[in-house]
Amino acid sequence: MGNYKKLALVLFSSAAISACSTINEGIRKIEGTPPDTSISAQSVYDEAKIQYNTWLAKLESSESLKLYSPSLYQDTMQAWSKAVDIYEDFAEDPAVAVKSYSFFSSGTYAERFQAEIAKVDAQYDKLLKLKARADEVLSPSIEQMAYLEEINSEKYYPERFKEMKSMYKSLFAYIADKELADAQNKQAEFLNQAKKLEIETVLEANIKPLEEDFNLLKSQQINEQAPISYLKAKAELALATQTVKSNPRNSQLISEAVKKVKFELAHTTNVAAEVRNLKITKPNELESLVLDLEGQLLSISKVFDKADFRDTPLRKQFQQVAQRANNLSQSHEAILQEVLDLKRHIELLKIQLKTAQAQIEAQRASQTEPAKENKEVNEPKPTT
Numbered sequence: 614m615g616n617y618k619k620l621a622l623v624l625f626s627s628a629a630i631s632a633c634s635t636i637n638e639g640i641r642k643i644e645g646t647p648p649d650t651s652i653s654a655q656s657v658y659d660e661a662k663i664q665y666n667t668w669l670a671k672l673e674s675s676e677s678l679k680l681y682s683p684s685l686y687q688d689t690m691q692a693w694s695k696a697v698d699i700y701e702d703f704a705e706d707p708a709v710a711v712k713s714y715s716f717f718s719s720g721t722y723a724e725r726f727q728a729e730i731a732k733v734d735a736q737y738d739k740l741l742k743l744k745a746r747a748d749e750v751l752s753p754s755i756e757q758m759a760y761l762e763e764i765n766s767e768k769y770y771p772e773r774f775k776e777m778k779s780m781y782k783s784l785f786a787y788i789a790d791k792e793l794a795d796a797q798n799k800q801a802e803f804l805n806q807a808k809k810l811e812i813e814t815v816l817e818a819n820i821k822p823l824e825e826d827f828n829l830l831k832s833q834q835i836n837e838q839a840p841i842s843y844l845k846a847k848a849e850l851a852l853a854t855q856t857v858k859s860n861p862r863n864s865q866l867i868s869e870a871v872k873k874v875k876f877e878l879a880h881t882t883n884v885a886a887e888v889r890n891l892k893i894t895k896p897n898e899l900e901s902l903v904l905d906l907e908g909q910l911l912s913i914s915k916v917f918d919k920a921d922f923r924d925t926p927l928r929k930q931f932q933q934v935a936q937r938a939n940n941l942s943q944s945h946e947a948i949l950q951e952v953l954d955l956k957r958h959i960e961l962l963k964i965q966l967k968t969a970q971a972q973i974e975a976q977r978a979s980q981t982e983p984a985k986e987n988k989e990v991n992e993p994k995p996t997t
Contacts, residue, residue, distance in 0.1 A: 657723045658707035664730055665700050668693065671737070678740045680782065681747050682789045689736035696729035747788040754784055754800050757807045760862075766810055769817040777807055815861045820854050823874050830881065838885040846877035903927060910934050917941060 672693055679686040703709035703722045710723040720728070748755065758781050761767075767774040780803045787796035827850065830836060836843040853870035860866050894902060907923050910930045914920045917937040922930040 654708045654711045657721075658703065658710040661700060661703075661710060661723050661726055664727075665696075668696075668730065668733060672733075675737075675740075678744060681740060681743045681785050685736060685740055685743070685789070689733060689740060692729055692732035692736060696726055696733060699726045699729060743789060747785050750788060750793060750796060751784050751800060754781060754803055754807075757804055757811070761807060761811060761814070764811065764814050764818070766814040769814050770810060773810055777803070777810060780806070812858055812861045815857050815867070816854065819867055819871050820850070820857060823850055823853070823871065823878070826878055830878070830885075833885075835881060835885040838888045839881050842877070842881040842884045846874065846881045849874045849877045913938075 672690070675686075675689075699714075699722060703712075703726075711721050714720050714722050714725045758777070761774065761777065766777075780799070784796055784800055784803060787793070787799060827847070830843065849870075853867075853874050856863075856870040857867055891902075906927060907930065911921060911923060914922060914930075914934050914937065917934075920933070920937070922933045925933070
């Protein structure tokens with residue numbers, strides 16, 4: 614009897630399990646298959662990819678922000694480095710983006726990535742605000758430092774440029790620490806020193822080569838062979854030096870001053886060469902030299918009016934040729950002035966002509982209108 618009870622219990626249990634299985638199959642059919650997580654994973658991945666590319670573009674060109682606060686910039690880049698490490702874990706497989714980041718965290722890879730991006734965003738925003746404040750307060754220093762780099766001060770004075778760079782960076786540290794009064798005081802000191810370096814750099818670039826040329830002439834005793842020309846060239850050098858000190862950023866003015874010095878240097882060199890030639894000229898060769906000079910003056914004077922001044926002393930011949938050249942120049946200027954006057958006169962005549970034409974047209978119009986009116990009055994009206 615006991616065996617029959619056991620058999621009945623086994624049969625009942627099997628039937629119950631089978632019934633449950635049937636019920637579960639029915640439920641699955643009603644509910645359908647489990648939802649596909651691939652679509653949500655892809656959208657999460659796409660959003661993370663957009664953020665990654667956006668910040669990558671921003672931070673690739675952000676190194677200049679390091680000047681405003683090295684520590685804040687480092688914090689920003691560290692947060693970005695962590696974000697990149699997390700992104701690389703799911704960059705090749707979007708499905709990983711929605712998986713749990715670790716056994717010790719309930720967040721997904723994408724959520725941890727978003728958290729690091731939020732840190733990057735916050736730090737970067739602080740940097741931009743600090744930059745805006747520093748750019749406003751330190752604008753004169755920023756402009757001055759940029760100009761020192763533009764004129765290549767580092768090439769001529771590397772140690773002093775290094776000192777200026779150090780002073781310059783310290784100004785931004787004061788701004789970052791919100792010590793505005795100290796920043797402004799240090800800025801005044803920096804600008805004073807930087808301006809001196811600017812002037813000395815321009816002098817080194819433009820005047821120093823000329824001074825070396827003068828030293829070379831002196832070593833060749835040209836200052837003794839052509840002392841008048843040499844002193845004149847020296848005077849031009851002094852003017853050029855003063856021009857640089859007074860107008861260190863006026864490149865055109867400096868260029869013109871340097872050009873004048875170079876001209877006088879060349880002139881002095883040539884005069885000294887002629888003096889040396891005269892010294893070594895033999896007495897019986899001096900006549901040939903004078904005749905050659907007269908021949909050149911005659912060629913020039915014939916261009917003007919075919920005049921021949923060889924019956925006067927050589928110095929007088931030079932004066933006569935110079936006078937004719939001056940007269941020709943003045944005559945040329947007078948002709949140009951006459952042409953300009955004629956052009957202005959022609960323009961005036963054109964205006965007067967247009968005014969006269971307008972008046973004639975107005976008179977014709979006023980005469981035509983009454984004629985029309987008279988014609989209309991005199992025309993017989995049609996009979997009805």
